Amino acid sequence: MSNAPQNTLISPFDLTDDDGYTWVKGNLHSHTTNSDGQPSPQERLDGYVEHDYDYLCLSDHYKITRIDSVDCPDNFILIQGAELHPENPFGGQTHHFVVLNIHEDMDSKNMPPQHVIDEAIKQGGSVWLAHPHWSSVNIIRDTLPLQGLAGIEVFNTTCRRMGRGEGTIHWDDWMDLTDTLLPALANDDAHAKQETKRDTYEGWTMARVRERTADAVTDALEAGASYGSTGPEIHDIQLRRVDEVSDDKHVVEATVRSSEAQSVNAVCDTFGTEHRPGNGTFDQAVFTIRPNARWARFEVMGPDGSKAWSNPFDLTRVEHE
Ligand SMILES: [Zn+2]
Ligand SMILES: [Zn+2]
Structure with missing residues (x-):
């Protein structure tokens, strides 16, 4: 079958232990006293370290929380970034972008959204559309005019508390409209202290990396070598084509291995x-x-209703074994 989507992603399940890949668990969206979060940057980091995460971004509003301002364990991957909010000239609400791996602050409030994305990419950064459901994003109106976004936040713990935690419809809509496969993140967007059990440790992204560095994690997320979860583990997804070659149908069989599940x-x-x-x-x-x-x-x-979201697979390139 021709007519493939415009890009390809890397399946994390094709990156083997033998080649040195491991899973790392992280949250890319959290706030501290440097913006409207309740814990200090150090308390926020310590909480995620204690909960066996491997990586975290302290993504305060507008301004980078410097990773050298906290005491980070050697083996933990702290990704420097911010949540940036350029005005939206297209009619919708102010943009919310989770921006990873940037090093210089910018005046995002007074910059057009495309300039914010371009500047972040120039710095080697990665820009993600945050909580589109909560922000009432209309993909055609607000997102399609922009170039260079890496992907979408498919789950946001804080926004779930307000009934708009999932961005799956926006994700699918964006992919349909652009014919491009986009990777997704699941994040907490933690604001509260962990004692309140309100918006911490409930949404995370598992990434497949060879090195425990911010660059390696960001590259894996952009390539799609990851999946998001609020509970289930996905162990493997394999696809094979099972129709007759002479047939005009293209039929793919999926094998999905996971922790205990009630549905896939x-x-x-x-x-x-x-x-x-x-x-x-x-x-x-x-x-x-x-x-x-x-x-x-x-x-x-999962049995308790928690979910995991794989990234999309291009079925047109799946062939007979
Ligand atoms: Zn936000
Ligand atoms: Zn936020």
């Missing part, structure tokens, strides 16, 4: 498929995706 959905550019046996939980799902779907991303739901 293949969310596709067209139709979509649910695997829900209905007679208890499972840790491996093998099912065929509706014919001629061009891409699929997978949502795994």
